[in-house]
Amino acid sequence: MTPEAWSGGLWPYFALILFGFLPSEVWRMLSIIVGHGIDEKSELLEWVRAVATALLAGVVANILLTPSGALATVPLVARVGAMVIGLGVFALTRRSVIAGVAAGEAAIVSAAWWFAG
């Protein structure tokens, strides 16, 4: 039987669990084994935290560099520009994330509107 034959019914749910949920969840469950015995104040934990931070920054940079969908229609210069504006406002408002996000969003929506026209 092909997956098509099961379409409808419960197949989409099973497919999600098998091909979406489990391949992703395996990393979370693995952390229980890997993280077992790491002390809260250890240098190792500090390293793991730095790795996670760098990785996350990489995810963000990749979204800016090669975005998908509507964001891809905004030129790279404008995407980076909106980021700089957002972070600039964030810095000027003594690290207010809300102000930074609002400013960055205003900039990107204006840019998207401008370049679409």
Place this chain on the structure above:
Amino acid sequence: MSVQESETPGTQGRAYWLRRGIMVAARLPIFVMAFTFLGIGGLAREAGVPLGVALLSTVTIWAGPAQVIYFGALINGVALPAIALSISLSSIRLLPMCVSLLPVLRQSAGSRLTLLYAMHQVAVTVWAESIQAIRQIPPHGRMPWFMGLAHSLVIAALLATWIGYTLAATLPHAFAAGLLFITPIYFTSTLARNAREPIDWIALSSGFVLAPMLKGIVGAGLDLMIIGLVGGTAAWLWQKRVRRHGAHL
């Protein structure tokens, strides 16, 4: 944040910390989640899956990028095993996030099952909001605080998935671009807000420096692992050097 509770820190019960966790979520993260998951709901509708699958993906996968990959790949007719592989690659980032939260939460977890459940709640937003803040909370209050934060975000994401799926209206172009931009700007400011020491700043900037350098050289997924390991290790080594010599950045 609140001044109503005048008790000294460390004496409040679990309900107090649960409430504090919910309050952290209510400040900005739930709105970020809502906007992100509006898009995911719409994408699921486009992929032709039932609403139940869209909602189930939010509580099970519980990682925006992986959900975008899943529904996006369904739309493009990618074979399911290939989808599973790219999802697994994109979710590697969850491992260091979970590992860094685990020791902080362990003491207040009670049972191993609670800890497993807590690890399931770890996603980028939950991590970014808790990794710095949770260390200021007395150990017994950490798990309720974390659960309050995480569950508020799950509920907001579920509602947004449902609304996004139901409306599935063709969003105005500029608004759609704004939805996609919320992830980069929110995470970068949150990571910057979390940054206290040189190690945080170096780790954060190394991601931005290394990502363009590795673009096109190594494949997706692998490049992120390299960024994490190289950038994180460099930041950590620098921090050690600073501590030893008392140098300033």
